[in-house]
Each structure stands twice: as C-alpha cells, then as structure tokens.
Amino acid sequence: MSTDARIEDRTGRTEHMDPLDNMEPLDSLPQDRHPSRGELWRWLLGVTRPALTALAGSTACRVVEQLAGIAMLALGAHAVASTALALAQGRAPGAIWPVLATMAALAVIKAALRYGEQFLGHMVAFKALELLREQIFTALIPRSPQVSLTMRSGDLLTRSTKDVDRIEVFFAHTIAPLACAVVLPTVVLSAIGTTVSWAVAGAAAAVLATGLIIVPLLGRAAGLAASRAAARQRARLSQHVTDTVQGMSEVVGFGRSQERVEEMGRIDAALGGAVRPAVTWAAVRRGTNHLVCLAAPIAVVALGAGHVAEGAIELPVLAAAAAAVLRLGDTVRGIEDLASAMATAQASAERVWQVVTAPTQAPEGTKDLTTGISHEILWQDVSYTYPGATRPALESVSLRAKAGQWTCLVGASGSGKTTLAQLVARFDAPTSGRIVIDGVDLGDLRSHSLYREIGLVPQHPHLFRATVAENLRLAAPSASHAELERACRAAGIHEEIEALPQGYDTLVGERGESLSGGQRQRLALARVLLARPTTLLLDEFSAHLDPQTDAAVRASVRDYLEGATIIEITHRVQWLDQADHVVVLDGGQVVQSGRPADLLEADGPLRALAARD
Numbered sequence: 233m234s235t236d237a238r239i240e241d242r243t244g245r246t247e248h249m250d251p252l253d254n255m256e257p258l259d260s261l262p263q264d265r266h267p268s269r270g271e272l273w274r275w276l277l278g279v280t281r282p283a284l285t286a287l288a289g290s291t292a293c294r295v296v297e298q299l300a301g302i303a304m305l306a307l308g309a310h311a312v313a314s315t316a317l318a319l320a321q322g323r324a325p326g327a328i329w330p331v332l333a334t335m336a337a338l339a340v341i342k343a344a345l346r347y348g349e350q351f352l353g354h355m356v357a358f359k360a361l362e363l364l365r366e367q368i369f370t371a372l373i374p375r376s377p378q379v380s381l382t383m384r385s386g387d388l389l390t391r392s393t394k395d396v397d398r399i400e401v402f403f404a405h406t407i408a409p410l411a412c413a414v415v416l417p418t419v420v421l422s423a424i425g426t427t428v429s430w431a432v433a434g435a436a437a438a439v440l441a442t443g444l445i446i447v448p449l450l451g452r453a454a455g456l457a458a459s460r461a462a463a464r465q466r467a468r469l470s471q472h473v474t475d476t477v478q479g480m481s482e483v484v485g486f487g488r489s490q491e492r493v494e495e496m497g498r499i500d501a502a503l504g505g506a507v508r509p510a511v512t513w514a515a516v517r518r519g520t521n522h523l524v525c526l527a528a529p530i531a532v533v534a535l536g537a538g539h540v541a542e543g544a545i546e547l548p549v550l551a552a553a554a555a556a557v558l559r560l561g562d563t564v565r566g567i568e569d570l571a572s573a574m575a576t577a578q579a580s581a582e583r584v585w586q587v588v589t590a591p592t593q594a595p596e597g598t599k600d601l602t603t604g605i606s607h608e609i610l611w612q613d614v615s616y617t618y619p620g621a622t623r624p625a626l627e628s629v630s631l632r633a634k635a636g637q638w639t640c641l642v643g644a645s646g647s648g649k650t651t652l653a654q655l656v657a658r659f660d661a662p663t664s665g666r667i668v669i670d671g672v673d674l675g676d677l678r679s680h681s682l683y684r685e686i687g688l689v690p691q692h693p694h695l696f697r698a699t700v701a702e703n704l705r706l707a708a709p710s711a712s713h714a715e716l717e718r719a720c721r722a723a724g725i726h727e728e729i730e731a732l733p734q735g736y737d738t739l740v741g742e743r744g745e746s747l748s749g750g751q752r753q754r755l756a757l758a759r760v761l762l763a764r765p766t767t768l769l770l771d772e773f774s775a776h777l778d779p780q781t782d783a784a785v786r787a788s789v790r791d792y793l794e795g796a797t798i799i800e801i802t803h804r805v806q807w808l809d810q811a812d813h814v815v816v817l818d819g820g821q822v823v824q825s826g827r828p829a830d831l832l833e834a835d836g837p838l839r840a841l842a843a844r845d
C-alpha cells in the first residue's frame with residue numbers, strides 16, 4: 233500500500249482515499265499461475281482453429297513475397313556489377329531489359345503477395361480476436377452471477393478488450409516472421425553455398441544466427457516480467473477510471489477530484505516505471521541487430537573477395553550474394569520486433585487465459601425442475617463465507633420457504649438476508665450445507681432450468697442503456713406491448729412510463745440514470761414478472777416506495793404470479809402481516825421464525841426490530 237495516497241476526511245482523520253491502493257487480485261482467478269509458453273500456444277491455437285487456414289495462407293504469401301524481394305535485389309546487384317565489370321574491362325555490357333522485365337514481374341508478384349498477406353492477416357487477426365472475446369464471455373457465463381461479486385469490472389473490461397487486442401500479435405506478427413526466419417536464410421544461404429562457397433555461407437550463417445537466435449533472447453525474462461507488471465498497472469488504471477466515472481458525484485461531492493487525478497498520475501508513473509526495463513532491452517536489441525545486419529554482408533564480401541581474386545567465382549555473383557544477405561536484415565528485424573511484442577502479447581494472453589481457465593464456482597448440474605408449478609426451497613444447515621472474508625456471512629442456517637407462500641426474511645443490516653437469497657440464484661455454492669428445491673439439490677440442477685423457474689429482483693438492479701421496452705424484453709424477447717403494459721401495471725410503474733417523453737420507447741440512460749431509484753426497482757420488478765417465474769426473490773424491492781404504492785404493488789404482484797413462491801427481503805416490519813411466514817436473521821443465523829402475527833405478539837427479536845422501526 234502506498235503511503236502517499238492519504239486524505240483527511242471531514243472528521244479530521246486521515247485515511248487512504250483510493251481502494252485501488254491495496255488492489256488485490258481478482259478473487260476467483262488463479263493469479264499466481266502463469267501457463268507455460270507451450271500451454272499458452274496450444275490454448276491460443278486451439279481457440280483460434282477456425283482462423284488457422286487463413287493464417288497459413290497469410291504466412292505463405294509473406295514467405296514467397298520476401299523471397300521475391302531477395303531475388304529482385306540480388307538480380308539488380310548482379311546486373312549492376314556485370315555492367316560495371318564489362319565497362320571496366322572495355323566490353324559491351326549485356327542487354328539490361330531482360331533483367332528489368334524480370335524485376336518488374338517480381339515487383340508485381342511481390343505486390344500481389346503483399347496484398348494477400350495483409351488481407352488474410354487482418355482477417356485472421358479479427359477472427360482470432362472475435363473468437364477470444366467469445367471464449368471470455370462463454371467462460372464467464374457459467375460463473376455468473378457470481379462473477380459480478382468477485383471481479384472488478386474495470387479489470388475485466390481491460391482483459392476482454394485491451395488484453396485480447398494485444399494477443400493479435402500472436403497471429404499477425406508471430407507465425408509469419410518465424411516461418412520467414414526459417415525459410416529465407418535456409419534458401420539464401422544454400423544458394424550462396426552452392427554458387428559462392430560453403431565457407432562464405434557458413435560465416436554469414438554464424439552472424440545471422442546471432443541476430444535470429446541470440447539477440448531475441450537478450451532481456452527476455454526482464455521483458456516478460458515488465459509486461460506482466462505493466463498489464464497489472466493498466467488494469468489498475470482502467471479500474472481507477474471506471475470507479476471515478478461511476479462515482480463522479482461522490483468524488484465531486486466530497487471535493488476529491490484533485491486526489492483522483494493525482495492517484496491517476498501515480499498509476500501512470502507506475503505504468504511508466506513498469507515498462508521501462510522492456511523498453512531498455514528493446515533498445516539494446518535494436519542496436520545489436522543493427523550491427524548484425526551490416527556485419528553479415530560485410531562477412532560475405534570479405535570472405536568472397538578471395539574467391540573472386542582466385543577466379544573461383546564471378547564478381548557479380550558475389551555482389552548478388554551480398555545483396556541477398558543484406559536483405560535478410562529484414563528477417564532479423566522481424567524476429568527482433570517479435571521479441572519485443574511477444575512479451576506484451578504473452579502477458580496479455582496469460583491474463584485472458586486466467587479468466588477462461590478459472591474454476592467454475594457453481595458447476596452445472598444435470599437435473600431439471602418441473603416447470604409451471606411453484607417450488608419449495610429448503611436451506612439445510614447452510615453456511616457461507618465470502619471469498620477472502622474472515623467471518624462467515626451465514627452460519628448453519630436451516631429454513632423452509634413453502635411452495636406458494638410469501639416468506640419474508642427480516643433482520644438488521646448485514647445479518648445475511650441477501651446472501652441467503654443470492655445462494656438460491658447460484659451466485660456461489662454454500663461453503664457447507666445444501667439448498668434443496670422440490671427435493672433436488674440446487675447443485676444438481678441445470679442453470680437454464682433454475683433460471684427459468686426463479687426470478688430475482690436485486691437490491692440494485694441493472695438497467696441497460698436502452699429503451700424501457702427493450703429493458704423489459706430482456707426477460708421475454710417476444711412479449712407483446714400489451715404484455716409489457718400488464719407487467720408494468722402489476723409493478724405499479726405503467727403510469728410513470730406513459731408520462732415519459734416517448735413512453736415505452738424512452739431511453740433510460742446508462743444504468744437507468746434517467747429514472748428514480750424507485751422507478752428503476754419497479755421496472756426491474758416488471759421485467760422479472762414478464763418472465764413469469766414460479767419462484768420470486770425480492771431483495772428490498774420496496775425500499776424506495778411510499779407505503780401506499782408498496783401495498784398496491786404487493787397485492788398486484790401476488791395476483792400476477794398467482795400461486796408462486798415469493799421470498800422477500802425487507803426492512804419494513806410493519807408490512808409483515810401480509811406475509812405467510814417470517815424468518816428473522818441476526819449475525820448470519822436464524823433467530824426466530826413463524827407466522828407474522830404470532831411473532832409480533834411474542835416478546836422476541838421481531839418485536840425488537842419492529843420497535844426500532
């Protein structure tokens with residue numbers, strides 16, 4: 233934790249402003265586990281299999297295009313040296329036009345291959361990125377809704393956008409340069425071996441090997457460590473910006489804009505520091521390779537000159553060989569660029585891999601619930617501790633929500649009510665004990681079957697940046713307008729929607745910001761009603777409602793979902809007489825349960841709660 237990110241609060245105490253200062257890794261990801269390079273490659277190639285044919289095509293285009301480039305340059309050097317030699321010896325130089333025609337043909341082939349390489353390369357890159365993003369979301373779905381509890385949205389955003397983008401390097405800049413690094417030197421050096429001498433080819437090979445094999449290894453470990461650190465800092469930055477934007481009114485309201493900006497500056501500085509070793513080593517590799525690329529043709533000329541003097545080879549042949557080796561410098565630089573980009577790509581690929589290979593918290597079952605009937609839910613000795621928490625949120629809770637009844641969970645803030653309901657929606661599996669629905673262990677159910685039967689209205693429902701109708705149709709895409717209206721009437725929000733500028737076609741803004749808290753909750757309730765769940769979980773759905781609306785909505789929900797099992801979390805003890813059954817929680821344990829009238833009569837926890845209201 234950095235010590236310079238302290239602020240003074242209104243009571244004069246100092247405390248840390250930014251929770252990111254002690255940003256811990258995502259709870260559910262195997263952060264410390266870095267896959268081996270082979271494992272990472274196998275995974276990437278496996279995910280992107282549909283794009284591999286185009287990748288092979290792009291690579292082939294690049295190899296042949298580069299060979300054509302080398303041939304062009306060698307041919308040109310040969311022609312120039314032949315002409316110069318003929319003139320020096322007082323002979324008439326040979327006709328130049330066949331050489332020019334061949335070079336022009338090679339140039340056209342090269343251009344066509346370049347087009348093919350670029351076209352296919354971009355196709356591969358975009359397809360690969362699409363497949364990887366798809367993998368991330370496919371991997372998150374079995375772990376949702378638990379995902380929203382444990383993952384930082386900003387970090388997840390970085391992983392699924394920036395990190396995936398950086399993996400593009402694997403496809404656009406890895407296979408082709410590697411193939412070129414194998415094929416091109418082999419072809420060129422074999423040609424030099426047969427036309428000039430194997431000694432010259434060997435000398436050039438030794439110099440080029442330095443550039444192709446040794447230089448890329450310089451600072452490799454430091455580069456990878458730097459890229460990993462930089463990726464973490466980028467995720468911090470993204471989280472910081474996400475938090476600042478989402479909490480703008482708090483930041484401005486508490487006068488903390490300056491601190492947020494300063495904190496961003498600190499993260500930026502940390503990011504700069506993190507990438508410095510990678511940048512330094514990249515510069516070292518660039519300088520060394522500059523030397524290598526020039527030393528290779530010098531070695532060819534130095535050794536080949538003796539063969540020319542002995543009359544073993546013609547000067548133009550040596551000129552062509554030197555030109556071809558000079559052109560191999562591009563291949564060496566391609567590998568060098570790859571070495572720099574690979575560290576970043578590998579660090580990003582590891583971060584994406586960590587998301588897609590993270591264990592599923594609530595594994596998929598094989599059984600289905602009977603549809604269309606209300607269900608009985610039984611919590612049997614359920615305990616639950618949040619990941620990283622030291623105290624359990626629930627301890628040995630046993631209770632029954634009878635089919636078709638309205639059960640209310642009440643208790644002080646933090647007593648475990650939400651946790652109890654969220655476990656039914658499979659946010660996570662209980663740490664011990666089990667939840668049984670109609671005699672079937674929740675863990676044995678297919679999530680599809682579970683979510684078809686149960687509906688959850690959370691304390692803070694999410695509305696998408698879409699119209700009212702689109703938000704409603706999330707639950708029932710084919711619902712008619714009349715059905716939307718019916719659900720909204722039941723949730724007590726229809727009149728207010730009609731009063732909006734475009735009625736049901738009004739945009740609700742990001743996270744429903746153009747609606748009041750109570751309107752958001754009733755819209756979320758209407759959305760769940762549309763799905764016609766046979767078990768409804770309501771978490772403080774009436775917190776923003778006035779008593780009259782509250783009573784009206786309760787009555788209409790009951791009519792709308794006739795016979796459904798309803799489990800409601802509430803602080804409003806005065807409305808409990810409408811419930812069939814009440815359960816009082818305290819400190820994660822059930823302290824009282826029974827019929828509301830009986831409990832309110834007895835001198836016990838519910839009476840104590842009611843007295844505090």
Ligand SMILES: Nc1ncnc2c1ncn2[C@@H]1O[C@H](COP(=O)(O)OP(=O)(O)OP(=O)(O)O)[C@@H](O)[C@H]1O
Nearest residue numbers: 381618621625643644645646647648649650651652
């Ligand atoms: N995501 C989380 N990570 C760690 N601890 C959590 C998390 N959510 C809740 N808790 C803790 O679990 C305990 C129970 O919380 P829960 O939200 O279930 O209580 P609640 O009775 O619904 O409270 P409220 O009435 O304020 O909504 C609390 O101590 C809370 O701090």
